Amino acid sequence: MSEIQNYTLNFGPQHPAAHGVLRLVLELDGEVIQRADPHVGLLHRGTEKLAESRIYNQSVGYMDRLDYVSMMCNEHAYCMTIEKLLDIEVPERAQYIRVMFDEITRILNHLMWLGTHALDVGAMTMFLYCFREREDLMDTYEAVSGARMHASYYRPGGVYRDLPDSMPQYEASQWHNQKEVDEMNKNRQGSLLDFLKDFTERFEAYVDEYEILLTNNRIWKQRTVDIGCLTEEQAKDLSMTGPMLRASGVAWDLRKMEPYEVYDKLDFDIPVGTNGDCYDRYVVRVEEMRQSNRIISQCIDWLQNNPGPVMNEDHKLTMPERIDMKQDMEGLIHHFKHFTEGYMVPEGEAYCAVEHPKGEFGTYIVSDGANKPYRLKIRAPGFAHLSAMDFLVKGHMLADVVTVIGTLDIVFGEIDR
Amino acid sequence: MSQYYSELSEKVTAKLASIESVSATVAHGELTIEVSKENLIAVCETLKADPELAFDTVIDICGVDYSSYEGSMACQTRYASVYHLLSVTNNHRIRIRTWLDSDFPVVDSVVGLWNGANWFEREAFDLFGILYTGHPDLRRILTDYGFIGHPLRKDFPLVGQVEMRYDANKQRVIYEPVSIEERVNIPRVIRHDNRYAERELAAMAQEAADAKNTAANESGDKA
Numbered sequence: 001m002s003e004i005q006n007y008t009l010n011f012g013p014q015h016p017a018a019h020g021v022l023r024l025v026l027e028l029d030g031e032v033i034q035r036a037d038p039h040v041g042l043l044h045r046g047t048e049k050l051a052e053s054r055i056y057n058q059s060v061g062y063m064d065r066l067d068y069v070s071m072m073c074n075e076h077a078y079c080m081t082i083e084k085l086l087d088i089e090v091p092e093r094a095q096y097i098r099v100m101f102d103e104i105t106r107i108l109n110h111l112m113w114l115g116t117h118a119l120d121v122g123a124m125t126m127f128l129y130c131f132r133e134r135e136d137l138m139d140t141y142e143a144v145s146g147a148r149m150h151a152s153y154y155r156p157g158g159v160y161r162d163l164p165d166s167m168p169q170y171e172a173s174q175w176h177n178q179k180e181v182d183e184m185n186k187n188r189q190g191s192l193l194d195f196l197k198d199f200t201e202r203f204e205a206y207v208d209e210y211e212i213l214l215t216n217n218r219i220w221k222q223r224t225v226d227i228g229c230l231t232e233e234q235a236k237d238l239s240m241t242g243p244m245l246r247a248s249g250v251a252w253d254l255r256k257m258e259p260y261e262v263y264d265k266l267d268f269d270i271p272v273g274t275n276g277d278c279y280d281r282y283v284v285r286v287e288e289m290r291q292s293n294r295i296i297s298q299c300i301d302w303l304q305n306n307p308g309p310v311m312n313e314d315h316k317l318t319m320p321e322r323i324d325m326k327q328d329m330e331g332l333i334h335h336f337k338h339f340t341e342g343y344m345v346p347e348g349e350a351y352c353a354v355e356h357p358k359g360e361f362g363t364y365i366v367s368d369g370a371n372k373p374y375r376l377k378i379r380a381p382g383f384a385h386l387s388a389m390d391f392l393v394k395g396h397m398l399a400d401v402v403t404v405i406g407t408l409d410i411v412f413g414e415i416d417r
Numbered sequence: 418m419s420q421y422y423s424e425l426s427e428k429v430t431a432k433l434a435s436i437e438s439v440s441a442t443v444a445h446g447e448l449t450i451e452v453s454k455e456n457l458i459a460v461c462e463t464l465k466a467d468p469e470l471a472f473d474t475v476i477d478i479c480g481v482d483y484s485s486y487e488g489s490m491a492c493q494t495r496y497a498s499v500y501h502l503l504s505v506t507n508n509h510r511i512r513i514r515t516w517l518d519s520d521f522p523v524v525d526s527v528v529g530l531w532n533g534a535n536w537f538e539r540e541a542f543d544l545f546g547i548l549y550t551g552h553p554d555l556r557r558i559l560t561d562y563g564f565i566g567h568p569l570r571k572d573f574p575l576v577g578q579v580e581m582r583y584d585a586n587k588q589r590v591i592y593e594p595v596s597i598e599e600r601v602n603i604p605r606v607i608r609h610d611n612r613y614a615e616r617e618l619a620a621m622a623q624e625a626a627d628a629k630n631t632a633a634n635e636s637g638d639k640a
Contacts, residue, residue, distance in 0.1 A: 040559065041559040041561070044559045049569055084446075087445075128499065169449065181533060236473045237473070237474075237476045237532050238532050239472075239474055239534075240533075241474075340603065342603065344606070348487060349444075349449070350444075362501075364499070366481060368486050369487070369488050369607060369609075370487065370492075370605070371605065371607075375479075375481050377477065377499075379477040386536075387536035417559070
């Protein structure tokens with residue numbers, strides 16, 4: 001009988017548990033992983049190169065398409081870097097709106113992550129529960145920007161427009177009669193903030209529901225506890241950020257360590273894990289959803305009582321009011337210049353990062369003084385996390401690969417760029 | 418913030434003085450140092466090991482091609498490798514820029530110091546053709562299998578060089594030269610904006626006034 005040797009298994013790029021287009025070349029000894037070699041780049045669109053050929057504001061839309069489950073956070077990092085180079089202020093109301101939508105995005109991202117991660121591991125119900133709540137949050141995206149996913153709502157200098165006074169309504173159809181539709185539209189009668197207020201009150205109970213299903217579930221624990229462990233030193237060495245780092249016991253969160261926008265005025269806690277395994281990362285992310293919920297309700301209270309501008313008033317850099325464009329000569333010139341030439345960003349370089357749901361998402365812009373970035377580098381958290389794949393799965397069983405991919409919370413839009 | 422980074426800048430230059438006299442600048446509340454490529458590893462070792470600096474995480478490594486740079490900054494050579502480091506322990510950041518050879522950009526790899534640097538260096542190799550010596554596995558990462566060229570170099574066309582389609586006769590995917598043409602809707606322009614000059618002058622005046630005040634306070638304290 002011939003000697004049994006290691007064999008190589010190709011996993012993906014078309015695999016439902018690969019979370020997109022990940023191709024993993026696994027070297028197995030029986031069912032134990034000896035080496036994992038992720039092949040990425042199948043979704044490479046050259047965002048960085050494209051941004052070099054477009055004026056600054058045109059690239060905001062590309063940012064949505066990087067990590068396409070946490071759209072507004074990507075825009076946020078990009079806009080903050082430009083604001084840093086331009087040295088301009090963002091009105092306080094716009095800062096609150098940004099923080100509120102960052103946290104909505106965080107919940108959106110974590111719900112997506114929880115649903116698909118649980119589905120990979122074998123819990124079907126979670127997926128249905130999580131997508132139910134995502135629907136409400138997607139509607140807030142739609143109400144504010146007109147698009148359910150790729151919002152391009154943030155702009156350097158503020159946000160595109162103020163929060164709307166009404167929510168989109170369901171309409172009667174052959175599947176839902178008027179009576180059912182009235183019931184569905186019940187919490188959509190007021191403004192966006194009223195709808196969100198209602199959501200934050202409901203959401204805590206939803207998270208309890210998820211936890212009842214998973215937190216003490218024997219099968220869930222068997223699949224996640226002590227899988228893909230990272231110590232504090234290893235996590236830092238492998239460039240981990242966000243929940244991946246926090247689950248290893250490091251209390252590191254940019255919202256607290258380098259507070260941007262209005263995070264220093266808000267009250268929230270940072271959950272930290274102890275073992276750094278998949279289960280701890282689950283617990284950390286679930287708690288982050290509760291904390292995000294707290295932040296959103298604080299933002300709603302502030303926004304309801306403090307009307308004001310949402311865009312920087314320096315119209316050499318930001319879009320003027322439509323009424324000014326129609327009635328005022330200078331407004332017309334500003335509008336024309338803004339859309340035909342853009343604005344020049346002074347020479348220099350800057351790096352700005354936000355606490356993205358997945359980790360530290362940063363953009364590094366080198367400007368030579370032109371209306372287009374000279375070089376834009378996007379620092380995607382998922383890229384660094386996936387690079388640790390080989391380290392994390394070595395010695396684990398084949399089934400654990402799926403758990404580890406899930407726990408990394410990877411999205412190929414940002415990894416491949 | 419800037420205050421903290423000016424102090425850090427002095428600390429860093431003092432600690433690196435035995436290796437080389439690095440030029441440090443603080444702009445937008447960020448510290449940038451420029452290091453020669455020969456001393457990069459020694460500098461990084463110091464930055465990582467010194468407990469007051471303790472840069473334990475590499476946040477990003479990227480290449481920059483300065484060949485069509487039109488600003489006033491003096492570009493020594495065509496390529497640069499830029500490192501962003503973060504100290505989780507001490508909560509500060511640093512940016513290191515190393516100028517690389519224009520014809521054959523090569524620099525020592527920092528994977529030995531931070532394992533997280535592995536894929537970042539592969540990416541810079543793929544997109545700019547920067548070679549990192551000592552890297553354990555320097556393969557392409559983002560581009561297609563069998564890709565030719567380094568797409569983020571400034572002389573690489575935006576539309577690329579080849580396009581791919583399925584050929585029904587040959588029953589396989591084939592590569593052909595691109596059929597689309599590059600077009601520029603909004604030209605790239607640089608205007609020298611007086612507002613920034615004014616802002617810079619105001620900032621300089623403010624700084625001078627601050628320095629005078631601190632000097633006055635110090636002399637007052639002494640008296």
